[in-house]
Amino acid sequence: MKITASLPDYNQVAQELLAVFYFDNAESASFTALKKANGNLVDSLLERKIIKSTSGHITSLFGHADLPAQNILIVGCGKRDEFNENAFIKTIKSLAAEVKKTSSTSIAIPIDDIKPANHTAQWCAEKTVESLLTAMYEYDATKSVKAEPTTLTSVSLLADEQNLELSIKTGKSMAHGINLARELGNLPANVCDPAYLAEQATNLADAYDEIEVEVIEESQMEEMGMGAFLAVSRGSEKAGKIIILKYNGGSESQQPYVLVGKGLTFDSGGISIKPAAGMEEMKWDMLGAASVFGVMNAIAELKPALNVIGVVATAENMVSGGATRPGDVVTCMNGKTVEIINTDAEGRLVLCDTLTYVERFNPASVIDIATLTGAIVIGLGHHATAVYANSDDLQQQLLSAGKAAWDRGWPMPLWDDYKEELKSPYADFRNVGSRAGGSITAAMYLSEFTKNYTWAHLDIAGTGWSNAKDGASGRPVGMLTQYLLDRIQ
Known part of the structure; x- marks a missing residue:
């Protein structure tokens, strides 16, 4: 799996999937970008409580979010001031489980949005990669029916810090x-x-x-x-x-x-x-x-x-x-x-x-x-x-x-x-x-x-x-x- 880092320019995201993180008491950069691109849709989904901030809850938007990414996965993250290391890992694992259900080949993940207090972008990159890849593991060695291989081949970590190569390698x-x-x-x-x-x-x-x-x-x-x-x-x-x-x-x-x-x-x-x-x-x-x-x-x-x-x-x-x-x-x-x-x-x-x-x-x-x-x-x-x-x-x-x-x-x-x-x-x-x-x-x-x-x-x-x-x-x-x-x- 190819994993790279790039700047968080949401108007240039070319991956099939874009993760957008939603908190109930703060607005992330990715959620702001989504609202800017299609405010009426987002407001309607919020009003109908389809988008939820419950930790791990995911709302999928397919083909109508008015961003370059084909599909959006809005991930609930709970309260921003309570978002710690455990919440970070739960969020990535919830995202990975949803990605496994799709046939998508690429995803962009804005890791700056979910950085826990007192942690660096390097830590976030390493733990995102580790959590994503371990969540993809499925035991089937002694089963007659084997697990479907993941279609995901490319991950882009969106972060202002670009010195993340060693963190990505360590996470892998x-x-x-x-x-x-x-x-x-x-x-x-x-x-x-x-x-x-x-x-x-x-x-x-x-x-x-x-x-x-x-x-x-x-x-x-x-x-x-x-x-x-x-x-x-x-x-x-x-x-x-x-x-x-x-x-x-x-x-x-x-x-x-x-x-x-x-x-x-x-x-x-x-x-x-x-x-x-x-x-x-x-x-x-x-x-x-x-x-x-x-x-x-x-x-x-x-x-x-x-x-x-x-x-x-x-x-x-x-x-x-x-x-x-x-x-x-x-x-x-x-x-x-x-x-x-x-x-x-x-x-x-x-x-x-x-x-x-x-x-x-x-x-x-x-x-x-x-x-x-x-x-x-x-x-x-x-x-x-x-x-x-x-x-x-x-x-x-x-x-x-x-x-x-x-x-x-x-x-x-x-x-x-x-x-x-x-x-x-x-x-x-x-x-x-x-x-x-x-x-x-x-x-x-x-x-x-x-x-x-x-x-x-x-x-x-x-x-x-x-x-x-x-x-x-x-x-x-x-x-x-x-x-x-x-x-x-």
């Missing part, structure tokens, strides 16, 4: 990464298994010269003493893997930024089996891994002068004669022993050995991303990603990046008080604490394996997806990509 790359994460997450577990993810990594490396791939198999994990990881993967006939994607955009001396994604392509709970109701949703237990793929795809497109390593810790948690039992004690790669109280707390077992492994990269920072606990959904719902860190600076950098990308997080504590929950009489610690503070004790467990570098943990159980109808969200690709871009010197 963000969207491509988000949509890739959504696609991987939405695939069923009989398609998207550890071997499939390894294939996707190879495909990514084939597409971008800057990316190299390495896959660590279970035999190598045995040699390295990854007893915690293998305690999970041994329950499945499908072998677990650690997939390493290296993006080499910086100098050889530059420390890499490492992302570690939990990739449980299906989580039955193991011997501590989950209830049958809703178990199909456990295909989404690999959304941390999916987000790593999404970020690496975005970074490969943007080509920043950074070194980034994406690590996918992928396995299935299944029930079999070889599955780990509650009460078993295993030895982790770092020599620590863990009493497995609940085999459904498997993500932290897969991650802990992987987090030990990545020490060898001498990382500038390590961030793990995981659908780790149901407890965080109770605590934060589906709006904010939980952000834990052993560094106040790193935690704040992620929170700032999330706010800039409008993929927000919330700071969570890592206090020694919570360690009491993980004490075991039979091992160095247990893999779970009590129900109280479940997300925090899970993060505390991971912190035992990250003492030698700067580390953060993102619990995305509430933000990676919210319901089966909407599927995977692609979060936190935006936050992480922005965090990396902010590291450019």
Whole structure:
């Protein structure tokens, strides 16, 4: 899709569609231009309440608006003084949904009209592109009837600021990464298994010269003493893997930024089996891994002068004669022993050995991303990603990046008080604490394996997806990509 920027001259708009934004207590430039071109029509539609300022409401004018654009889409935006970032994104997504219903090939969007307070044209351009392209995504990989491809091939962002090329490119790359994460997450577990993810990594490396791939198999994990990881993967006939994607955009001396994604392509709970109701949703237990793929795809497109390593810790948690039992004690790669109280707390077992492994990269920072606990959904719902860190600076950098990308997080504590929950009489610690503070004790467990570098943990159980109808969200690709871009010197 070709996306460009041009000045907002409404008498010269040549696109088939023109978006016009309508507020109930302020008049936008695009609405003023429409009234000037055909005041009688607009006044009549306002009087009959066909044009409404209700947020997301769209009135279509076909062929009779007396502007060069063939058709007009009047988008309700609510009150101007209440028009914030959420309203901005809702407006673009509503517009995109309407565009999908048409057979139009081009649209002009006057982004100056809907700029939220304290935001630049660059921000508006980036988020418009990202929101438009992600709204166009529709899952059909396992359907016999495929979605109709969009006819939209050209978008013009109307703005007085014309230095928007980088913003457009960033918005595109963000969207491509988000949509890739959504696609991987939405695939069923009989398609998207550890071997499939390894294939996707190879495909990514084939597409971008800057990316190299390495896959660590279970035999190598045995040699390295990854007893915690293998305690999970041994329950499945499908072998677990650690997939390493290296993006080499910086100098050889530059420390890499490492992302570690939990990739449980299906989580039955193991011997501590989950209830049958809703178990199909456990295909989404690999959304941390999916987000790593999404970020690496975005970074490969943007080509920043950074070194980034994406690590996918992928396995299935299944029930079999070889599955780990509650009460078993295993030895982790770092020599620590863990009493497995609940085999459904498997993500932290897969991650802990992987987090030990990545020490060898001498990382500038390590961030793990995981659908780790149901407890965080109770605590934060589906709006904010939980952000834990052993560094106040790193935690704040992620929170700032999330706010800039409008993929927000919330700071969570890592206090020694919570360690009491993980004490075991039979091992160095247990893999779970009590129900109280479940997300925090899970993060505390991971912190035992990250003492030698700067580390953060993102619990995305509430933000990676919210319901089966909407599927995977692609979060936190935006936050992480922005965090990396902010590291450019």
